Amino acid sequence: MIKRVIEFAEALRRSNVPVSLLESIDACRALISCDISDRGEVRAYLFATMIKDQSHQKVFNQLFDVFFSPGTYDHGDGGLSLDEARPDAYESFDDDVDDLKIRELIKNSLLSGDELQLQSLVSAAVSRFAGIEPGRPVGGVYYAFKTLRRLDIDALKSALFDTRLEEIDSSDSLGVKLLNLDVDLALDKVRKMVDDDIRRRIVSDRGAEAVARTLRATLPEDIDFMHANSEDLREIGRTLVPLVHKLATRLGQRRRHGHRGTLDFRRTIRRSIANGGVPAELIYHKPVPSKPELVIVADISGSVASFARFTLSMVYALSEQFSKVRSFVFIDEIDEVTDIFESSDQIEEALRLVSTKAKVVWQDGHSDYGRVMESFVERWGEEITNKSTIIFLGDARNNYHPSRSHVLASVRMKARALYWLNPEPSTYWDSGDSIMSQYSMYCDSVDECRNLRQLESFVERLV
Amino acid sequence: MIGSKQGEFQFSTPLEAGELLSGVGYLPSVEISSVLFLADRLKKPVLVEGPAGTGKTELAKSTAKALGARLIRLQCHEGIDESKALYEWNYKKQLLRIQSDGSPGPWSEVESDIFSEEFLLERPLLQAIRAEDPVVLLIDEVDRVEIETEALLLEVLSDYQVSIPELGTMEAKQIPLVFLTSNNTRELSEALKRRCLFLFLDYPEKDREMEIVISKVPGVSVTLAESIVSFVDSLRELDLKKRPSISETLDWALTLVSLGLDAVDESVAKSTLNVLLKYRSDIAKASKAILSS
Numbered sequence: 001m002i003k004r005v006i007e008f009a010e011a012l013r014r015s016n017v018p019v020s021l022l023e024s025i026d027a028c029r030a031l032i033s034c035d036i037s038d039r040g041e042v043r044a045y046l047f048a049t050m051i052k053d054q055s056h057q058k059v060f061n062q063l064f065d066v067f068f069s070p071g072t073y074d075h076g077d078g079g080l081s082l083d084e085a086r087p088d089a090y091e092s093f094d095d096d097v098d099d100l101k102i103r104e105l106i107k108n109s110l111l112s113g114d115e116l117q118l119q120s121l122v123s124a125a126v127s128r129f130a131g132i133e134p135g136r137p138v139g140g141v142y143y144a145f146k147t148l149r150r151l152d153i154d155a156l157k158s159a160l161f162d163t164r165l166e167e168i169d170s171s172d173s174l175g176v177k178l179l180n181l182d183v184d185l186a187l188d189k190v191r192k193m194v195d196d197d198i199r200r201r202i203v204s205d206r207g208a209e210a211v212a213r214t215l216r217a218t219l220p221e222d223i224d225f226m227h228a229n230s231e232d233l234r235e236i237g238r239t240l241v242p243l244v245h246k247l248a249t250r251l252g253q254r255r256r257h258g259h260r261g262t263l264d265f266r267r268t269i270r271r272s273i274a275n276g277g278v279p280a281e282l283i284y285h286k287p288v289p290s291k292p293e294l295v296i297v298a299d300i301s302g303s304v305a306s307f308a309r310f311t312l313s314m315v316y317a318l319s320e321q322f323s324k325v326r327s328f329v330f331i332d333e334i335d336e337v338t339d340i341f342e343s344s345d346q347i348e349e350a351l352r353l354v355s356t357k358a359k360v361v362w363q364d365g366h367s368d369y370g371r372v373m374e375s376f377v378e379r380w381g382e383e384i385t386n387k388s389t390i391i392f393l394g395d396a397r398n399n400y401h402p403s404r405s406h407v408l409a410s411v412r413m414k415a416r417a418l419y420w421l422n423p424e425p426s427t428y429w430d431s432g433d434s435i436m437s438q439y440s441m442y443c444d445s446v447d448e449c450r451n452l453r454q455l456e457s458f459v460e461r462l463v
Numbered sequence: 464m465i466g467s468k469q470g471e472f473q474f475s476t477p478l479e480a481g482e483l484l485s486g487v488g489y490l491p492s493v494e495i496s497s498v499l500f501l502a503d504r505l506k507k508p509v510l511v512e513g514p515a516g517t518g519k520t521e522l523a524k525s526t527a528k529a530l531g532a533r534l535i536r537l538q539c540h541e542g543i544d545e546s547k548a549l550y551e552w553n554y555k556k557q558l559l560r561i562q563s564d565g566s567p568g569p570w571s572e573v574e575s576d577i578f579s580e581e582f583l584l585e586r587p588l589l590q591a592i593r594a595e596d597p598v599v600l601l602i603d604e605v606d607r608v609e610i611e612t613e614a615l616l617l618e619v620l621s622d623y624q625v626s627i628p629e630l631g632t633m634e635a636k637q638i639p640l641v642f643l644t645s646n647n648t649r650e651l652s653e654a655l656k657r658r659c660l661f662l663f664l665d666y667p668e669k670d671r672e673m674e675i676v677i678s679k680v681p682g683v684s685v686t687l688a689e690s691i692v693s694f695v696d697s698l699r700e701l702d703l704k705k706r707p708s709i710s711e712t713l714d715w716a717l718t719l720v721s722l723g724l725d726a727v728d729e730s731v732a733k734s735t736l737n738v739l740l741k742y743r744s745d746i747a748k749a750s751k752a753i754l755s756s
Contacts, residue, residue: 020657026505033504034477034497041477044497052656054512054647054663174729177753178693181700242647249649348702 001036002028004208008067009050011212015063016219017056023049042068055220055239062217065199067208102128103151107159110186122193125151130198134205137214140198147194157187221452225307225423233306236452240310244317247456251321251463261285292389292416292462296327297334297376299394300360301367307423308393310452313347314459321463323387328380329354330372333362336380367397369439370404377407384414389462392420392443396429396436403438412442421449421458473503473530473640489518489525490674498662499526499640508620508641510605510656513664515646516708522664523601523642532597532640537587539607548615549625551584578629588619591639598639605655606645613652616643621658666699667709675709680716690727691716694753698739701752707739715739 009024030045043064051060102125109118126132129150130143161183168175203211220239223232264283272279296315298308312327319325326338335358344350362371384390390411412418422429422436426448429436440446449455474480480503481496491499502509511519527534537548545551557577585593591600602616619625623635643659645651667675669692676688683691691712699706707715715738724731733750740746 018653020653022657026507026660029505030501033501040493041497044494045501047494048498048501048509048660048662052510052659052661057663172728174694174727174732174753175690178690178697181697182693246647246649 001031004067005031005046007209008046008063011063011067011209011217012050012060014212015059015217016222017051017059019050023052026050039068055242058235059217059219062215063212065196066203066211066215099150099152103156103159106151106190107156107163110160110190111163118190119193122190123197126194126197126201132198132201132205137206137210138202140195140202140211143198143202144191144194147198148191153187153190156190157183160186221456223452224450225310226303226450228306236310239452240313241317243452243456244314247460248318248320251318251460292322293324293387294322294326295384295388295390295415296325297372297390297392298327298329299331299367299369300329300355300358301331301365303397304393304395304423305355307449309351311393311421311449311455312341313351314455316341316347316350318459318463328376329358329360330367330376331360331362331365332368332371333360334372334376334379335359366399367394368401369394369396369398369435370402370407373407373411374404377411381411381414384411386414386416388415389417390415390419391462392418392439393423394420395422395424395434396420396439397433398435400433403435405438405442408439409442417444418442419444419458419462420446421455422446423449425450474500476500483529484525487525487528488678489521489529490671490678491522492667492671494662495522495664498660502640502660505660506623506638508643508659509662510643510645510651510659511662511664512645512647514666514706514708516710517664517666518709519644519664520601520603523599523644526640526642527599527601530597530599530640532599533594534599534601535587535591535594535639536601536603539602539604541607541609543608543612545615547586548588548612549586549619550589550627551586552578553582553584557582580630583627583630588616589625589633591641592619592623592625592633592635594639595636597637600639600641602641602643604646605643606648606651610652613655617654617658620655666706669693669696672696672709672712676712676716679713680720682720683716684725687719687725687727688716691719694727694732695739697753698749701749703740703745703748704742705740705745711739 005024005027009019009027012019026049027046030049031042034041034045036042046064047057047060051057102121106118106121106125109121126143126147129147131146132143161180164179164183165176168179199211220232220235221243223236225236228236261284264285267283268279268281271281271283275281294315296312298312300308308329315322315325315327325341326336327341328334328336337354337358340353340357341347341350344353362368408418420436420439420443424434428434436446447454447458449458474483477493477496477500480499481491481493484491484496484499498509501507511522513519523536524534526532560577560582561573587600591598605613605616620641623638624632626632666672672692672695673685673688676691677683677685680688695707695712695715715735718735718738719727719731722731722735732753736746736749740749
């Protein structure tokens with residue numbers, strides 16, 4: 001048991017969730033005092049002792065399901081046994097039951113709300129559809145996909161919806177909408193059961209440690225912008241808000257508690273008059289915090305668009321920390337979008353407007369950094385002063401156009417600082433059509449910025 | 464764990480903890496009763512986080528009520544310090560004491576006299592430590608104190624003792640249940656988090672929220688409660704500035720009941736949406752997403 005908790009803690013640490021020694025000891029102590037045949041209780045105890053941040057919950061759940069999956073867990077006497085599940089113990093259908101019938105059965109048990117029956121039906125469906133091959137080092141996503149496709153989950157959804165619709169008044173449009181949500185929830189339950197069942201099988205096949213390694217359990221702040229799917233993006237978006245909030249508080253505090261400035265001689269003497277000319281109390285100049293004026297120039301072509309979105313929304317959420325923020329977006333033509341951000345109080349809304357209103361395509365809609373820089377200097381070059389901090393966002397993949405890096409050099413001469421954030425791993429720079437090094441010699445720094453963690457640390461350094 | 468204090472547990476099972484809470488009108492989820500049970504077993508404070516209006520403070524209050532214990536509350540704010548959280552010497556009384564004697568004795572005598580318990584002003588943390596009767600300590604909105612001040616809490620929370628230079632170390636007579644709440648406006652220090660159990664109170668599951676509505680709103684029918692909860696749930700799915708909390712669900716349920724309604728339909732929802740949502744932009748968004756067809 002203790003061994004399992006320690007393995008679990010290790011797996012959490014591998015996913016960047018900090019679990020201290022004390023916390024794993026607490027987890028073990030907690031399990032001693034509880035009834036370990038109840039899986040929900042075990043989950044609650046381990047969560048309370050090992051996790052201290054809500055954004056780690058998803059990773060916790062993923063790994064918990066692997067290490068303490070029902071199959072490896074509660075057979076027999078309710079004690080925590082780690083026996084391999086017997087393969088013949090899985091439910092299966094007789095051969096004369098056809099696929100349509102299976103769907104019908106699952107629908108009926110969803111309607112009656114019989115969880116146990118549903119569970120065994122789903123398990124049987126997995127036996128038939130997933131085609132699990134023992135020993136293959138996979139995370140099970142493909143098996144789940146196969147099961148759901150053969151089960152035809154969309155057909156199941158519409159069947160369930162139609163049956164439920166008969167119960168209610170179909171002219172009540174709000175009722176129909178709520179019903180729709182309800183049906184979605186029920187189907188999520190089926191999906192989750194399929195996932196659980198498959199996981200149980202592969203864990204008993206290969207052992208929890210091995211499965212945990214193939215599982216992609218990543219904290220939202222470590223998700224790679226470039227490889228994020230739409231669910232990941234939503235996840236990042238959700239994490240961004242509290243993250244920015246915390247960052248703003250931290251920066252604000254740093255500003256207030258900043259170092260003392262130099263001695264204010266005049267006010268010290270003035271104050272000393274009260275003490276008969278003895279300068280008993282020294283007065284210091286309040287430090288004047290420098291608020292940089294930011295100019296953000298972002299590539300919003302397909303490959304790096306989501307990266308630009310997150311960076312822009314983070315910067316605008318922190319706009320109090322800067323004296324002024326101007327933003328430009330480009331693909332092979334550049335356009336200023338400062339107005340869009342300033343006139344809209346919701347960043348999401350603004351980002352949507354940017355993608356529809358800004359004129360960023362000139363010829364073919366493939367990034368052309370050189371042309372864009374030339375046009376930027378031509379149109380707004382006059383407004384770049386020694387107060388402006390310029391940040392370029394992009395992967396520097398120029399689609400084999402000329403780099404025209406001398407333009408960037410001239411921008412650097414005028415500006416206070418020039419940074420470049422690249423969402424690609426630094427090992428990819430200068431491969432293929434990436435011409436990062438031609439630009440990087442004119443930048444104060446070029447940073448790899450692949451996830452929220454790196455973005456946050458860059459913004460903190462900037463202020 | 465401290466030997467002499469072992470064996471005095473408030474709850475024998477998580478279920479019992481849950482039942483005690485429901486007994487005073489707080490319906491706990493499995494997580495809540497498990498963590499409460501665990502806090503009692505391990506004698507560790509509970510750090511409660513979650514969106515506003517999900518019953519963080521209420522949990523501490525109800526626990527106190529369920530156990531028949533006194534609630535001692537420390538409301539945190541920026542700039543709180545030792546003298547407000549732990550203890551303070553009653554400076555004026557000390558001054559009076561020195562002046563009231565015409566001829567004070569030797570200094571050592573005066574010193575041990577004026578730094579005695581008579582002149583000590585107890586603040587919430589010390590109060591909780593020294594209490595003879597059962598107490599529940601609530602440290603509310605702990606994320607508002609500065610990082611430096613957080614260190615003050617550490618001694619109290621891990622060893623249940625307070626050191627006062629003039630009097631020595633005061634150990635707890637009994638270990639109180641401690642709740643810390645946080646709205647997550649900043650990251651708490653690792654040291655503090657390590658010492659606590661973590662409980663995240665999210666918006667409740669559908670079934671639990673229904674139970675809450677039924678138990679708190681007299682005269683609500685089950686069908687009405689169900690449609691109320693699923694409507695609120697669908698609002699929470701949206702990307703709103705301020706999502707409706709439990710208390711707003713209850714307000715809305717009360718509104719509907721007092722209007723004498725028995726079902727939620729579009730026009731009702733539209734006209735009473737302002738009970739649930741507090742920003743104009745949110746109301747506009749919700750009507751667009753859910754109500755228009």
